[in-house]
Amino acid sequence: MPLLVIIILLILAWFLYKLIYYRSNSFIELKNKIEKYTKDCNDLNDHIYELKRTHIGIDQLDYGKASYQDASNYNYKRPELKKQVFAPNICNCSRSVCDSARKQPFKYVCKYFNIKSTEENLEQFENMLNNFEAAENGKNLLVNEKNNIINGISSEIPFLIKTFDKKNLEKKLGFEPIDLSTIYFPKYIFKYTSSGGNAATQCDVVFNLDNLNRFVVYLSELVKFKKSAAGQRALMTSKLRKSILERDGYTCQKCGASQKNEPNLLLEVDHIIPISKGGITSVENLQTLCWRCNRSKGSKLDF
Incomplete structure (x- = not known):
């Protein structure tokens, strides 16, 4: 029998095996058995998602809208120019500003992204830090709890399923996927592109937990300098x-x-x-x- 036919038959057999198992009474009973724990995990997962959606609540400056056309006869535009993106968290700036932002990121984030040194903004960043830290801690605890639940019923799950179909097993049991990424951390970008597009530099300031801790202290010093009541708390x-x-x-x-x-x-x-x-x-x-x-x-x- 040709090798290709054998492979196809094995794939079909694996597909039918999973289909039969996940529709079996034994699996349905197992799923019902841990339903309460699965729901608790999913509720925590939803809560962590809400924590990660914390918004600092600081509006960017509204500079208005404009249309722009380049009627130049010179055909010197480079690929870097086509990559330019205009968004609230991106500052297209000069090379000197981009370089200075690398050396003094907090100062330039405040200056170019309209983050004022006020007690209100300080509280918002503190709240963000508190929620983000809880979210990061919660992700690890959630993974541990889910693994404990599955390990607790491991003896009742067929070897092939728990070994080669783990992700699908978790889904069939009712567990929602856990997002372990940190892409939700706010990122402020300073971008410089030369007029001809031959040179380009970029400075990314990511407000992860370490930077948020540092920024809260930095912003508090500016607020205290203004003799705000925040200096007393x-x-x-x-x-x-x-x-x-x-x-x-x-x-x-x-x-x-x-x-x-x-x-x-x-x-x-x-x-x-x-x-x-x-x-x-x-x-x-x-x-x-x-x-x-x-x-x-x-x-x-x-x-």
């Missing part, structure tokens, strides 16, 4: 967040859930009196909540 940095979690014994202050009993429990640091209602970032106004309680607080006004 604490900064919501990773260091402060960790100290609150340690102070509260890694235990939710509302429901009592603890990482001691639930190693993969996502805990968050919350303002007892919300910033929107006059609360400030201070040790006394911060508490540890599990993600479920923090999520329910966000949907209730009388928490």
